[in-house]
Amino acid sequence: MALNRGIDHLVLCVNGLEAARDTYGRMGFTLTPTARHPFGTANFLAQMQGCFLEILTVAEAAKIPEHGDGHFSFGAFNRDFLARGEGFSMLVFESRDGRADQAEFATKGLDTYAPFDFSRAAKLPDGSEVTVGFTLAFATHPDMPRAAYFCCQQHAPEHFWKPEYQIHENSAQTVGAVVLVAAEPEHFRDFFAGLQSPDAVTAEGGNLRVATARGDVLVLTPGAYERRYGAGTAPDLGGGPVLAAMVIDVDRPEAVALALGTGSIPWTRTAEGIVVSGRDAFGTLIEFRRKPA
Secondary structure, rough: OOOOOOOEEEEEEEOHHHHHHHHHHHOOOOOOOOOOOOOOOOEEEEEEEOOOOEEEEEOOOOOOOEEEEEOHHHHHHHHHHHHHEEEEEEEEEEEEEEEHHHHHHOOOOOOOOOEEEEEEEEEEEOOOOEEEEEEEEEEEEOOOOOEEEEEEEEEEHHHOOOHHHHHOOOOEOOOEEEEEEEEOHHHHHHHHHHHHHHHHHHEEOEEEEEEEOOOOOEEEEEEHHHHHHHOOOOOOOOOOOOOEEEEEEEHHHHHHHHHHHOOOOOEEEHHHHHEEEEHHOOOOEEEEEEEOO
16 A cells, blocks of 8 residues: 555644643643744644644734635635634645645546645744745545645755654654544545545445555544544534544653643543543544554
């Protein structure tokens, strides 16, 4: 199986960036300084090994461009997502060549758009400022209006990835999985096969597992989601499938429990690991589990 696109990062939309910084900090994450995009959004990151969490908000709504013919607007999608509530809006895969990814998605029949290039300032751990650049290749599904996907090519990775930002009190190492909840997971088999490859997608009990070079995408029915996380935890699917949860692989679960306890973050223990509910994490359930050997 050729696993050529690992999970690169997750876009997690919040209304208040500083409130989210406080909460993620109390969960034991080391966080980057706030950065601003030229298209009206702002973020901070929790970098891990080869992937990261992007906590994002709308900072300057007047700067957000609308979607256009053949063009996808990152800012407009997340602005509109936030109008419905906070949470996990976009799943991002790594890329070596954003334009090649877009061309491949198009040949596979996915709904895709012109590649998008941009740069922004980034502050290094020593306080100095550099410029980082990206090319994004988007893909969407008409029956998933509340979730979008793209590949992200880094043009200055030596300025972006910093070991100082990747050491976390909670011992977080990487994104082990993300969970999409859908009424009929099988309906999206061809879409995920196009994002990865047909042999990366397997079905079991009405659910899908999409293997990637870094982490899995689990597409679960509401019932399967509640069997994993508890009764009443499945999201409302009235607007379509929802990116509902992320699984963070950690070295030491006891460090997670200590950080959450010290930070006064409510949590529960499940068969899989330690869980912070979406109510306490801006609409996205977080499962911390011991990193598989």
